[in-house]
Amino acid sequence: MPINILMPALSPTMEEGTLAKWNVKEGDEVSSGDVIAEIETDKATMEFEAVDEGTIGKIFVPEGTEGVKVNDLIAVLLEEGESADDLDTDASPDADASSNAAPAEPSEQTEPAKGYGREGGAAQEEKPAAPAPSRKDGERIFASPLARRIAADKGLDLADIEGSGPRGRVVKADVENATAKPKTASAGKSDGTEKDTKALPADQMAPKAGAPAQGMSADVVAKMYADREYEEVKLDGMRKTIAARLTEAKQTVPHFYLRRDIHLDALLKFRSQLNKGLEAKGVKLSVNDFIIKACANALQEVPDCNAVWAGDRVLKLKPSDVAVAVAIEGGLFTPVLRDADSKTLSTLSAEMKDLATRARDRKLAPYEYQGGSFAISNLGMMGIENFDAVINPPHASILAVGAGLKKPVVDDEGNVTTATVMSVTLSVDHRVIDGALGAEFLAAIKSNLEDPIAMLA
Structure with missing residues (x-):
C-alpha cells in the first residue's frame, strides 16, 4: 500500500x-x-x-x-x-x-514528528475534525482545524472569510485578520416588544471579555501611508515567530523589573590573569562567559527561581540550563547552555562560541535553542547602558545586561573614586517569582560577579 x-x-x-x-x-x-x-x-x-x-x-x-x-x-x-x-x-x-x-x-503537538504516516493512519495522534462547513451556494469550505477553532472562538462565519491557502483554503492568518460583522442591536420597548435599530459601528462594539487586543490591519496601515513612498518588506518565518511570541509574552506574562549596579573591577582583573594563563591553550574568556557562570550558580543558590511556568503549575528544574540571546541577520536565537553550573569557564566559552557561530548560520537543531528556565540578553557590547528585556515563555526571568562604564562612586570609607559599573535589569514573571525572591536571585548574581574567585571555588 x-x-x-x-x-x-x-x-x-x-x-x-x-x-x-x-x-x-x-x-x-x-x-x-x-x-x-x-x-x-x-x-x-x-x-x-x-x-x-x-x-x-x-x-x-x-x-x-x-x-x-x-x-x-x-x-x-x-x-x-x-x-x-x-x-x-x-x-x-x-x-x-x-x-x-x-x-x-x-x-x-507534543513532540516533533519523526517520519511520515501510512495511508489510513496519521503520523501523529489527532482529534477528529468537525464536519466541513459549506457556503450558501453549497460549495465546500476548505479550512484547517486550527482556523476553524480560532473562527469559533472569535464568533466568525467561515463562509464570510476568503481563504489565501491552496484551493482557497482558509488558514490561521485569514481568520486572525478577519473581524466579526457588526450585529444588529435591539432595544426593548416598554410593552416588552423589541424594535430594530441600525447596526452598531465597529468602533462602538464592546470586545469580548478577556479577548487579546488586536492591532490595526495591514490594509488600514497601508491607507494611512498611501501618499508616502515606502518599501514593503515581506516577513520571513523567523520574523513572524518573533512577533507572535513577543506579543504573547507581553500580553500574557505579568512582568516586573529589578535593577542593580554591579562593580566589575575585580572581575576584569581576574579575567585578565586567567586569559594570560590560558593564552597558550588558545582560550580567551569574555565577560559574558563570567555572566553565564554567575547566573548558572545563582540558579543553584536560589533554586525556587530555577523554574518555568507550565499553564496550571510551575516546573522547578534541577540543572541550570541558561539561554543566551544571539543576534543574527533578521532576528535572534537563544541557544541553551545545559548544565552550565557544572561546567568550567573555558568549557562554557567554547560551547558558547560554537552555538553562536552555528546560530548565525542557522544550523542549530531545535533542542539546542529550546528549553532552559532563564535567559541572558547582553547589549553592553553595543554601548547600551541599560534596558528591559522581554521574557521568553515559558522562562520565569531574563537578565538584561548593559555596558560596563567607568563611573564616579563612593567607597566604603566615604571617598569618591571611580569604578567600572555595569547596570543589569532582571525581568521577572510574577506568576513564578515574587519580588523578594527575585531580589534574592539578583543579589546572588551580583555577589558572584563582584567576587569571581569565590564563584569558582
Whole structure:
C-alpha cells in the first residue's frame, strides 16, 4: 500500500515550513535513514529522513515551496510491487480526502514528528475534525482545524472569510485578520416588544471579555501611508515567530523589573590573569562567559527561581540550563547552555562560541535553542547602558545586561573614586517569582560577579 510522506513537525511550535530541497527524485529508491529532503523551519534548516524503504512514486511539493503546512502531503512512497500508475495523479498536498492526515494544530503537538504516516493512519495522534462547513451556494469550505477553532472562538462565519491557502483554503492568518460583522442591536420597548435599530459601528462594539487586543490591519496601515513612498518588506518565518511570541509574552506574562549596579573591577582583573594563563591553550574568556557562570550558580543558590511556568503549575528544574540571546541577520536565537553550573569557564566559552557561530548560520537543531528556565540578553557590547528585556515563555526571568562604564562612586570609607559599573535589569514573571525572591536571585548574581574567585571555588 502506498505510504504518504507528510510535512514533518520538526519542533513543538512548528506550524509550517519551507521545503528547501529534495535530495531524491521520482523513481529513486530509498532506505530507512536516508536523507530525502531539507526543511527550513522558522529558525533552522533540518534534514528529513526516510523511515521506510521503497521507491519515490510522486513528489507533490516542489523544492523551494514556502508555507507548507505541517502534515500536508508532500510525496508518496511506493512499496515493492507497486507502480506509479496506481497513484491518483490529481492529488495535491491540500486534498483532504487523499491525504492520510489533516494539518495538526500546534497546541496538540507534543513532540516533533519523526517520519511520515501510512495511508489510513496519521503520523501523529489527532482529534477528529468537525464536519466541513459549506457556503450558501453549497460549495465546500476548505479550512484547517486550527482556523476553524480560532473562527469559533472569535464568533466568525467561515463562509464570510476568503481563504489565501491552496484551493482557497482558509488558514490561521485569514481568520486572525478577519473581524466579526457588526450585529444588529435591539432595544426593548416598554410593552416588552423589541424594535430594530441600525447596526452598531465597529468602533462602538464592546470586545469580548478577556479577548487579546488586536492591532490595526495591514490594509488600514497601508491607507494611512498611501501618499508616502515606502518599501514593503515581506516577513520571513523567523520574523513572524518573533512577533507572535513577543506579543504573547507581553500580553500574557505579568512582568516586573529589578535593577542593580554591579562593580566589575575585580572581575576584569581576574579575567585578565586567567586569559594570560590560558593564552597558550588558545582560550580567551569574555565577560559574558563570567555572566553565564554567575547566573548558572545563582540558579543553584536560589533554586525556587530555577523554574518555568507550565499553564496550571510551575516546573522547578534541577540543572541550570541558561539561554543566551544571539543576534543574527533578521532576528535572534537563544541557544541553551545545559548544565552550565557544572561546567568550567573555558568549557562554557567554547560551547558558547560554537552555538553562536552555528546560530548565525542557522544550523542549530531545535533542542539546542529550546528549553532552559532563564535567559541572558547582553547589549553592553553595543554601548547600551541599560534596558528591559522581554521574557521568553515559558522562562520565569531574563537578565538584561548593559555596558560596563567607568563611573564616579563612593567607597566604603566615604571617598569618591571611580569604578567600572555595569547596570543589569532582571525581568521577572510574577506568576513564578515574587519580588523578594527575585531580589534574592539578583543579589546572588551580583555577589558572584563582584567576587569571581569565590564563584569558582
